[in-house]
Amino acid sequence: MAFLWMSYVPSLFHRGEVVSAAGHLAFMREALDRVMYQRLGMQYPKRSRHLNEIWPQEFRDDFAAIYQRGGASALDVPALATAYGRLFDVLERHFQALSDQVGGGFERAWYRRLSEQVKRDLKAFHGRP
Numbered sequence: 001m002a003f004l005w006m007s008y009v010p011s012l013f014h015r016g017e018v019v020s021a022a023g024h025l026a027f028m029r030e031a032l033d034r035v036m037y038q039r040l041g042m043q044y045p046k047r048s049r050h051l052n053e054i055w056p057q058e059f060r061d062d063f064a065a066i067y068q069r070g071g072a073s074a075l076d077v078p079a080l081a082t083a084y085g086r087l088f089d090v091l092e093r094h095f096q097a098l099s100d101q102v103g104g105g106f107e108r109a110w111y112r113r114l115s116e117q118v119k120r121d122l123k124a125f126h127g128r129p
Helices: 002-014 018-040 048-054 057-065 077-102 108-125
Strands: none
Touching: 002 018, 002 077, 002 108, 018 057, 018 077, 048 057, 057 077, 077 108
């Protein structure tokens, strides 16, 4: 499913669907939340008001890394493109860790291939308003 979601991203930028790109980013962030909960063996979104207590520091750092930096607007195109790149990297780490926990299933080579392709495509939008 992650491959399909990732494949949507470039077209959102190319068509100028900035609001859709921001919404899709939020949707993919929620997917990361769900993977983090799975890694902890917890039902999503149990204890969501206590993430500082239940998430290890690594999870909190990763969560912070996937948001736009420097007070950028939620609809700032370069910030959105950059946030997607960071999100793809964080998702890869968590998918791999979950796969290791459950004995396999994550195809890192395929994920990385698509992730790198999408990130290359998004570089065109890093400097656009």
